[in-house]
Structure formats: C-alpha cells, structure tokens
Amino acid sequence: MVIPGGPQGIEATMALKTLVLFSLLVLGLLVIVGAQPPAFKRFQERHMDTGPGPFDPPYCNKTMYQRNLLKRNFNTFVHESLKDVHDVCWEENYIFKNRTCNNCHKSSNRMSITECSIIGRNPIRYRTKNSKKYIVIACDGIWPVHFDGSE
Structure with a gap:
C-alpha cells in the first residue's frame, strides 16, 4: 500500500x-x-562523409558508385561533422559567384573536402582531390539542402 x-x-x-x-x-x-526537409536527406547522401580523410585515389570511384552518383560529372564530399556543416546555415547570407541566392551561406572556417571530377566514361572513373576550403551551401531555414560550391 x-x-x-x-x-x-x-x-x-x-x-x-x-x-x-x-x-x-x-x-x-x-x-x-x-x-527535416527531404532536400536535407539528399544533401547528406550526396555531400556528407564524416570520415577523417584525406582519401586515396580510388575514394571517388568507390563512393560515387556506392551512392549512385555516377551520372554526375563533379561532386564534393564534406568531411566534417554534420553539426559543423549545419552551423554554416547560421552564417550571414552570402552571394556566391555573382548569383542572387537569398539562402546561401559561406563557412567561417575552411573545411576538409574531397572533390570528385570525372576523367573517363567507359568505364566511369573519377579523379580524387582532397583539400581544405570554405564551403558555400544553400539552406532551407536551418537545414543544409544544397552544396553550391567551395572557395
């Protein structure tokens, strides 16, 4: 009781x-x-890889194939925490390459990225280039939804 x-x-x-x-x-x-908007999930699938890097030459061939991105001539993977990329959405609006973009934001720090550029079509092959650059992303409110570029 x-x-x-x-x-x-x-x-x-x-x-x-x-x-x-x-x-x-x-x-x-x-x-x-x-x-979370569906575009955020696509952004993660296309551009996020929190692995430590830098990555060896076969990285792009393997990753582009695994993520079914072989129709792309170029793609960038960001090797930072999702929180760090998410925080870029809180940066002030940024005009990138002289385009009007009301929802673009540039990272305040350089981030570890891998750029994958197509170098062959039969079979499809990519060049892997590791670097640290500022990233520019478009955000839907507080969610990263589009990788616009790096500088």
Whole structure:
C-alpha cells in the first residue's frame, strides 16, 4: 500500500515525473527529425562523409558508385561533422559567384573536402582531390539542402 506523502509515494511521483520528461524529450526529437526537409536527406547522401580523410585515389570511384552518383560529372564530399556543416546555415547570407541566392551561406572556417571530377566514361572513373576550403551551401531555414560550391 502506498501512503500519500510517504517515501513510497514520493518515489512513485518522481518516477512518474521522470517518465513524463523522458516522453516529452523523445517526442521533441521525433518532431525535429520529422521536420527535416527531404532536400536535407539528399544533401547528406550526396555531400556528407564524416570520415577523417584525406582519401586515396580510388575514394571517388568507390563512393560515387556506392551512392549512385555516377551520372554526375563533379561532386564534393564534406568531411566534417554534420553539426559543423549545419552551423554554416547560421552564417550571414552570402552571394556566391555573382548569383542572387537569398539562402546561401559561406563557412567561417575552411573545411576538409574531397572533390570528385570525372576523367573517363567507359568505364566511369573519377579523379580524387582532397583539400581544405570554405564551403558555400544553400539552406532551407536551418537545414543544409544544397552544396553550391567551395572557395
């Protein structure tokens, strides 16, 4: 029997509060994940690789094939944490290559990237070039959705 105000009642109340707080946290995370635009997932698939790098010459051939990006003549992979790339969306708007882009942002620091350039079509082969550059991305609100380039 639980006596209100007794030690068992206090433990039951604390357990209930903990359960409610945990449930709210899980619900909040689900809402955040569900609110991500589909373009953000495409951005991750096409441009994110949090591996440490630098990468050897076969990297682009292997990665472009694994991610089904073989129709692209050029692609860039960013080797930074998703948080660091996500933070670029908080930078001020940036005009890149004299284009009007209301939602472009340039990283405040150089980031580790790998550029993949097509060098052969039969079979498809890519050149792998590792470097550290500023990245320019377009954001949908707070979500990176398009890799616009690097400089």
